[in-house]
Amino acid sequence: MAPITPATPATPTAQAARWIDRLLQQLPELVAELAPGRPAPAHRLAAPPSTGHGTAPIRVHVSDALRDITDGVFELEEAVCDRLGLPRPHRASVPERLRRIAALLDGIAADPVLAAHVRDESRRLARRCARALGDTETVVRVSGRCPRCDSVSLRDFPERGAVLCVNPGCPAGPERRQGRDEAVPGALAAREVGVAPATVRKWVQLGRLQVAGRAGRARLFRLEDVFAAERAARSGSRGRGDSGDAP
Template sequence: MTTDLATQHAARATLWIDVLRRQFPELLEELVPGRPSTATRPSAPRSPAARQARADRDRADRADILWNEQHGLSPIGGGAAPINLRVSDAIRDITDGVVELEEAVRDKLRLGRPPRAAVPDRLRRLTRLLDQVAQHPALAQHVLDESRRMARRCGAALGDAEALVRVTGRCPWCDSVSLRAFPAWRAVLCVNPGCRCTEQDCPCATNPGHRHSWAETAWARLAAVSGADAASIAALVNDAEAGDA
């Protein structure tokens, strides 16, 4: 059954999938500049055991590379361009995530296992299924969450900075006009370094680097005590997402 919220989730997922589809090739270029990447070619689906084995090998390889760097050692034939491990990890995470997301969507829609394809092609196929995804609210939420997460991961690996959006009203803990919406995680934070709350499960009282935050489910409660407006907060975050896309 289609709901207005599921339709909105599917529409927002379209934006994030498009961002990811456009930026993923740039990520491949960042891996080893000037070297063609095999990640653009379709790969056979891997079992959980195979993915775990590869992850273990990758961790061992990264540990060896870091040890060599710390001890001033370079690989034989040092003319090769170095691999950016941060980008490599992002490519691996996004590639596996896109494969798993498409498989989950097609399984829910009873479309069968998808054929092998490169990441951009899988994303195009996902986009074509979003009208059907909107018929399933939980699936639409999942597709939105995963597409947003992977697009943010891709952007972060490319060096994109996350923007904070100013929210009207005052922080209920420090009475400062320091409330900011963080579109990446759909949360509101107080950015006043001196702000401390009294909630037992919040580490801002003991961790100077932590900022008190309100998840989307708490925006109405925040609005009631801060002078902000929950609908306005949601609109700010949604507009910021659309602007990023």
């Protein structure tokens, strides 16, 4: 996703501190998820069922996440100490390593390259932990249009401190192309562009929007096509001088 404008300006080390704190809070829960026979909390996504013959489910996704986080924290602390000219850190638990990195943030702030790396890596690890626990990121719709693709596709991601364009067809960068084939039901497509489901059906009837597939009886649409249809409807309404289909 392409950043449009930060919602709340913050230094890289301040952002890193928040991600480290979040990771410290969620790590114990992730470790507890490995306990044999432990039921998943109601607000979490269920773990994949075990295909083995044991009595306890094998939560491979949790184990993989813990391994990734452990290796990531170890490598991050090593990189920080090497960059700051500090002795190689002694062995410690992941939480202890995270606290040691947090204690070095004032020194890290003096090196913009290192500060950005610590922020990005702590964010990646915190999100890795959250995904393994089944957490979803808070997303808030923003009024107005993306200045790059002119779609009603701006969303506020409070945890990232940024407003991003979620249109898969936005030309903001090459990474945007990877989500272009994602198809969503008509009701979700309508909600994404802020119109009634009947308007989406009308766009199909008028030839402005193509059906990308079906899930049972429900028609599916590519988000990129939905945003394009909304722009076309708005442009047509301007030409006629009325409100038409546009939201």
